[in-house]
Amino acid sequence: MIRATGLTKDYGSRRAIENLTFEANQGEIVGFLGPNGAGKTTTMRILTGYMPPTYGTAQVAGFDIIEESMEVRRRVGYLPETVPLYPDMTVYGYLKFMADLRHLPDPDDMIDETLEIVGMTERADGYISNLSKGMRQRVGLAQALLHKPEVLILDEPTIGLDPAQVVEVRNIIREIGKQRTVLLSTHILSEAQQVCDRVLILNRGRIVAEDTPENLQARLMGAERAILTVKGDADGLAALLAQIKGVKNVQARPDGGVEFQFAPGMDVRPEVARQTIQAGYDLLELRLMGLSLEEIFLELTRDSKISK
Amino acid sequence: MRNVWTIASREYRHYFLSPVAYIVAFLILMLAGILFVFQLKSVQDMTYQGYYPNPPTAANSVIYPTAFMMLFAAPALTMRLLSEEQRSGTLELLLTAPLKDWELVVGKWLGAFMYILTVYVITLIIPIVLNRLVVPGIDIKATVAGYLALILFTAAFLAIGTAFSSMFNNQFAAFFATLITFVLLWWVVGWPANLIPAASGFFGYLHAYAHLTSMMQGAIALKDLVYFLSLTAVGLFVGTVAIEIRRWQ
Numbered sequence: 001m002i003r004a005t006g007l008t009k010d011y012g013s014r015r016a017i018e019n020l021t022f023e024a025n026q027g028e029i030v031g032f033l034g035p036n037g038a039g040k041t042t043t044m045r046i047l048t049g050y051m052p053p054t055y056g057t058a059q060v061a062g063f064d065i066i067e068e069s070m071e072v073r074r075r076v077g078y079l080p081e082t083v084p085l086y087p088d089m090t091v092y093g094y095l096k097f098m099a100d101l102r103h104l105p106d107p108d109d110m111i112d113e114t115l116e117i118v119g120m121t122e123r124a125d126g127y128i129s130n131l132s133k134g135m136r137q138r139v140g141l142a143q144a145l146l147h148k149p150e151v152l153i154l155d156e157p158t159i160g161l162d163p164a165q166v167v168e169v170r171n172i173i174r175e176i177g178k179q180r181t182v183l184l185s186t187h188i189l190s191e192a193q194q195v196c197d198r199v200l201i202l203n204r205g206r207i208v209a210e211d212t213p214e215n216l217q218a219r220l221m222g223a224e225r226a227i228l229t230v231k232g233d234a235d236g237l238a239a240l241l242a243q244i245k246g247v248k249n250v251q252a253r254p255d256g257g258v259e260f261q262f263a264p265g266m267d268v269r270p271e272v273a274r275q276t277i278q279a280g281y282d283l284l285e286l287r288l289m290g291l292s293l294e295e296i297f298l299e300l301t302r303d304s305k306i307s308k
Numbered sequence: 309m310r311n312v313w314t315i316a317s318r319e320y321r322h323y324f325l326s327p328v329a330y331i332v333a334f335l336i337l338m339l340a341g342i343l344f345v346f347q348l349k350s351v352q353d354m355t356y357q358g359y360y361p362n363p364p365t366a367a368n369s370v371i372y373p374t375a376f377m378m379l380f381a382a383p384a385l386t387m388r389l390l391s392e393e394q395r396s397g398t399l400e401l402l403l404t405a406p407l408k409d410w411e412l413v414v415g416k417w418l419g420a421f422m423y424i425l426t427v428y429v430i431t432l433i434i435p436i437v438l439n440r441l442v443v444p445g446i447d448i449k450a451t452v453a454g455y456l457a458l459i460l461f462t463a464a465f466l467a468i469g470t471a472f473s474s475m476f477n478n479q480f481a482a483f484f485a486t487l488i489t490f491v492l493l494w495w496v497v498g499w500p501a502n503l504i505p506a507a508s509g510f511f512g513y514l515h516a517y518a519h520l521t522s523m524m525q526g527a528i529a530l531k532d533l534v535y536f537l538s539l540t541a542v543g544l545f546v547g548t549v550a551i552e553i554r555r556w557q
């Protein structure tokens with residue numbers, strides 16, 4: 001469980017995050033989504049006890065991050081943005097070191113189990129300096145999972161992984177997220193969509209939206225959008241569509257298609273198709289374009305820039 | 309305490325992979341070896357002349373030269389202790405692990421201390437051999453007191469180095485800051501101690517060289533022990549505070 005109230009962090013005179021209040025419950029995977037410099041890493045560093053907030057507080061796994069930092073740290077697994085590894089150690093040696101710091105009762109069993117989960121069993125005796133970037137990322141993840149923490153905080157966990165590994169790591173996270181609390185940050189919107197139960201969109205240190213990926217999508221879709229493509233020359237098509245009742249915001253696209261919008265309740269597509277054919281165009285395609293999370297994200301982060 | 313040991317033993321092992329540590333060990337042992345050969349010359353003179361022009365002592369061949377070497381070796385050994393963790397990002401791992409800041413700093417210092425003690429154990433060969441060669445043997449009391457002085461002196465200087473390493477992100481900055489502090493404690497505070505009689509007690513007490521040489525002569529005085537131990541404590545305390553300040557930025 002994570003419960004943050006009014007978290008604010010100033011680096012000197014620069015405010016990195018401002019008044020963040022949010023929750024992540026047990027059995028929930030929450031995604032932090034935001035552009036570079038949004039404050040994702042800063043927030044995670046505060047929650048893991050790396051640095052104190054300037055204002056505000058938070059509870060992690062039932063303990064106060066400032067007053068009971070040690071209790072929090074015992075219960076949190078953290079994968080920082082720069083994967084913290086010692087290249088001169090073996091994978092096993094590194095995990096043993098972490099197991100010792102965490103006073104694990106049977107370190108060898110837990111190390112074996114974790115290596116199995118991240119698929120690094122074969123490389124256990126290899127030096128970290130000889131591992132590929134993706135493998136290092138997985139060793140970093142192993143370190144975070146090692147002590148079966150109640151709360152898992154992962155800063156861009158799939159960065160640098162190949163597509164197959166990305167799928168694997170997402171599956172690991174989803175599996176863990178069933179019983180525990182996971183907070184992860186990402187730039188990859190499809191990742192948030194696939195993995196997270198809830199998404200917090202962060203921009204310039206503030207939460208600009210918070211909902212399930214599906215709801216965010218639905219909420220922001222004020223209008224349906226469709227695209228029409230005809231064979232050959234599309235001259236005059238935009239003008240034609242603009243005259244049809246219910247069709248709004250017609251735009252000719254550089255690739256020859258024409259994009260338009262209409263109110264969700266009244267589908268204008270049959271009329272559009274009829275008129276296009278009647279006007280002598282060869283209709284190739286008429287399809288709806290869902291607003292992707294990507295566009296929602298851009299929309300939100302652009303809006304909050306304007307409102308500033 | 310367990311955490312201190314975890315940190316210290318990782319650090320200790322790391323020294324055996326570090327070229328700097330090998331160079332330090334090599335230079336200390338080489339210098340002691342060369343000076344030992346000069347001492348043998350003195351032993352040889354004895355067999356011809358019937359007396360020692362310069363009686364061979366552990367202080368002359370090992371303790372004093374090693375202490376002098378430590379002025380440069382200690383900053384080289386400690387400079388990367390925490391700076392390197394900061395640079396590589398592993399400090400974030402340690403500062404979010406269930407580990408107190410003082411345990412981290414003391415563990416780092418202890419790792420360096422144990423490494424250099426290992427080197428010192430090797431140098432024990434020299435007083436042992438000298439004791440065999442010299443009749444009626446070397447001054448055991450002075451040797452023991454001298455080694456104790458060397459160990460305490462090393463503990464204190466490594467603690468100062470550890471403190472600077474936790475202050476600086478850059479290893480070389482840590483190296484030079486440590487070296488300058490050593491030069492101050494070894495030489496510079498000795499000057500006002502001689503020049504300004506009013507302040508001589510104060511500056512004289514800070515003078516590391518005076519404490520070291522007084523112990524090397526075989527006198528184990530409380531004020532010398534207190535000096536080295538409190539310097540060690542101050543170094544470790546400042547190092548811990550530096551880590552805490554780092555968290556606040």
Ligand SMILES: Nc1ncnc2c1ncn2[C@@H]1O[C@H](COP(=O)(O)OP(=O)(O)OP(=O)(O)O)[C@@H](O)[C@H]1O
Pocket residue numbers: 011014015016034035036037038039040041042043081
């Ligand atoms: N150590 C620091 N000192 C000063 N400013 C910092 C520091 N770390 C971060 N900042 C500033 O705080 C803001 C938030 O940074 P943060 O690293 O939290 O962003 P982020 O969301 O993790 O970005 P990214 O997606 O690039 O990782 C940025 O404006 C950044 O410049």
Ligand SMILES: [Mg+2]
Pocket residue numbers: 040041042081155
């Ligand atoms: Mg970041």
